[in-house]
Amino acid sequence: MNPEHDYGTFESDQRIVAHSRYFAGLMGSYFFVRLRDEQKIVGARCEKCNKVFWPPRSTCGRCFSVLSLENLTEIGPLGTLETFTIVKYREPVHPRKAPFVYGIIKLDGADTSMVHFVDGVDFQKLAPGMRLRPVFANKRNGNILDIDHFEPLDSY
Amino acid sequence: MSERVAIVGVAQTVFSPKRPDVNYAELAYEAISLVLESTGLSVEADIDNAVSCSHDIWDGQTISNIGITDVIGGHLRNEEKLAMDGSTAVYYATIGILSGEFDCTLALAHTKMSQTNRNIVNNTAFDPIYSRLLGLDFTSAAALQAQRFMSRYNISEKQIAEVVIKNLANATRNPWVHNKGFYTLDQALDSPVISSPIRKMDIAPDSDGAVAIVMASEKKALKVTDKPVWIKGVGACYDAHYLGDRDLSECYALRSAAEQAYRMAEIDHPRDEIDLVELGDEFSYQELLWLEGLGICGSGEAADLTCRGFTSFDGALPVNPSGGLLAGVPTNVAGLNRVAEAALQIRGEAGDRQVGDVRIAVAQGHSGFCGQHQCVIVLGRE
Ligand SMILES: [Zn+2]
Numbered sequence: 018m019n020p021e022h023d024y025g026t027f028e029s030d031q032r033i034v035a036h037s038r039y040f041a042g043l044m045g046s047y048f049f050v051r052l053r054d055e056q057k058i059v060g061a062r063c064e065k066c067n068k069v070f071w072p073p074r075s076t077c078g079r080c081f082s083v084l085s086l087e088n089l090t091e092i093g094p095l096g097t098l099e100t101f102t103i104v105k106y107r108e109p110v111h112p113r114k115a116p117f118v119y120g121i122i123k124l125d126g127a128d129t130s131m132v133h134f135v136d137g138v139d140f141q142k143l144a145p146g147m148r149l150r151p152v153f154a155n156k157r158n159g160n161i162l163d164i165d166h167f168e169p170l171d172s173y
Numbered sequence: 174m175s176e177r178v179a180i181v182g183v184a185q186t187v188f189s190p191k192r193p194d195v196n197y198a199e200l201a202y203e204a205i206s207l208v209l210e211s212t213g214l215s216v217e218a219d220i221d222n223a224v225s226c227s228h229d230i231w232d233g234q235t236i237s238n239i240g241i242t243d244v245i246g247g248h249l250r251n252e253e254k255l256a257m258d259g260s261t262a263v264y265y266a267t268i269g270i271l272s273g274e275f276d277c278t279l280a281l282a283h284t285k286m287s288q289t290n291r292n293i294v295n296n297t298a299f300d301p302i303y304s305r306l307l308g309l310d311f312t313s314a315a316a317l318q319a320q321r322f323m324s325r326y327n328i329s330e331k332q333i334a335e336v337v338i339k340n341l342a343n344a345t346r347n348p349w350v351h352n353k354g355f356y357t358l359d360q361a362l363d364s365p366v367i368s369s370p371i372r373k374m375d376i377a378p379d380s381d382g383a384v385a386i387v388m389a390s391e392k393k394a395l396k397v398t399d400k401p402v403w404i405k406g407v408g409a410c411y412d413a414h415y416l417g418d419r420d421l422s423e424c425y426a427l428r429s430a431a432e433q434a435y436r437m438a439e440i441d442h443p444r445d446e447i448d449l450v451e452l453g454d455e456f457s458y459q460e461l462l463w464l465e466g467l468g469i470c471g472s473g474e475a476a477d478l479t480c481r482g483f484t485s486f487d488g489a490l491p492v493n494p495s496g497g498l499l500a501g502v503p504t505n506v507a508g509l510n511r512v513a514e515a516a517l518q519i520r521g522e523a524g525d526r527q528v529g530d531v532r533i534a535v536a537q538g539h540s541g542f543c544g545q546h547q548c549v550i551v552l553g554r555e
Binding site: 026028031033037039041042045070071072078099100101102103104105106108109110111112119121122123129130131132133134145160161162 | 193194230233290292293296301302303304305306307308309310312313316317318319320321324365366367368369370371413415416417418421
């Protein structure tokens with residue numbers, strides 16, 4: 018060790034990069050193909066619980082019933098805003114620049130809700146109970162951003 | 174089989190925004206060496222199990238406990254890691270000792286949040302199919318919960334700010350934390366909005382640090398210390414993953430975890446029987462929501478309780494006299510620090526933040542966004 022030299026505190030500067038292809042599953046595959054090709058939104062009904070779940074799933078987490086393609090049912094497209102936040106910070110993982118709004122939206126005919134963007138709304142007028150409709154992306158790739166955002170049903 | 178389990182030693186590092194002088198194993202060793210020194214125990218002769226809590230992406234490698242095997246005594250010995258909040262280390266250490274399999278367990282939690290970007294790390298906690306591409310992280314998810322909670326129960330931003338003011342003032346008594354001070358309501362409400370209704374001061378800041386606790390069977394504990402802190406009850410419970418599957422203004426998982434822990438501890442009236450609560454205020458509104466989940470008051474009542482001073486340092490039931498997570502305690506370490514603070518209070522060794530005579534204390538930790546997994550530990554002097 019050279020006493021004259023500053024050995025300091027060294028950090029190893031790195032980045033983790035992985036290109037991943039996550040299988041959407043039986044119900045998810047159907048959901049995304051219908052969303053991409055037909056602009057329809059589906060959920061899964063558990064007959065035993067009499068609940069319609071979004072996202073559609075192959076097992077009811079409440080009663081453990083196995084759900085399959087015949088349990089899929091169209092939901093929405095209109096929905097009701099349950100809660101929201103106006104995001105003011107920026108991160109590279111955000112698909113749009115802040116400020117923007119996330120909402121939790123219960124689609125008509127579903128018992129569980131979806132998180133998505135709410136655009137085209139005066140921030141001051143955001144309120145639970147607001148009725149929303151989905152706006153689908155022009156170019157759809159088979160992912161959740163095929164719904165580009167939700168917007169108020171009434172003009173604000 | 175051991176009838177009872179006790180905490181026999183507690184040690185913490187100083188929590189600071191960045192510790193560039195140590196890697197995570199060196200940081201963990203600071204806490205481990207302190208707890209061994211204070212108990213007079215040795216890894217070779219006394220510790221027969223180790224449980225640690227940390228986060229792979231923050232540590233920078235998967236199965237990241239392989240980075241601490243040497244310092245935790247895991248080399249050619251038994252050691253387990255949970256990618257969860259530190260409270261779960263106490264939960265599993267307790268179960269291991271009660272089973273009779275182990276006699277003396279080292280519980281550890283460590284994280285260097287300074288090593289990477291918390292929002293990007295936490296974005297990977299969201300399922301990749303339906304949620305992650307939206308760019309969600311724990312702060313924006315918490316904001317959705319805070320808005321829902323506040324609007325359902327008509328809770329004001331001022332009431333939430335009272336939690337910030339209380340905890341940061343409490344933190345001035347705590348030499349281990351870095352985010353502290355005496356703030357006015359106006360100062361708290363002037364803090365910039367990050368994701369409405371959450372402001373910068375509502376968020377537990379990034380921190381580096383570690384906590385180590387030694388737990389033992391009754392027989393072993395009484396040989397090690399004359400001030401054992403008994404684990405009176407434990408409980409844990411998961412809620413659904415998807416935000417849209419849950420009622421975010423409620424915390425059923427915490428209610429269930431608390432019920433389990435109280436049943437084991439024979440606590441019937443938590444508000445009257447508990448002397449102190451240390452809970453995971455990763456975001457300020459959570460202190461109110463978790464108090465309701467812990468059965469300290471009814472749904473929507475914790476804001477008034479807080480504003481009346483019930484949970485203040487000198488109040489009837491002090492909550493987070495240490496300053497809580499808002500004072501600057503790393504994620505994952507959070508819950509083990511809650512248990513450590515509760516144990517120090519029961520031992521009467523909490524220094525300037527000692528609230529008086531504490532016989533029964535409750536520590537709460539949570540993992541995942543909006544408190545998906547909840548863990549409750551009841552500690553007692555007898
Ligand atoms: Zn069902």
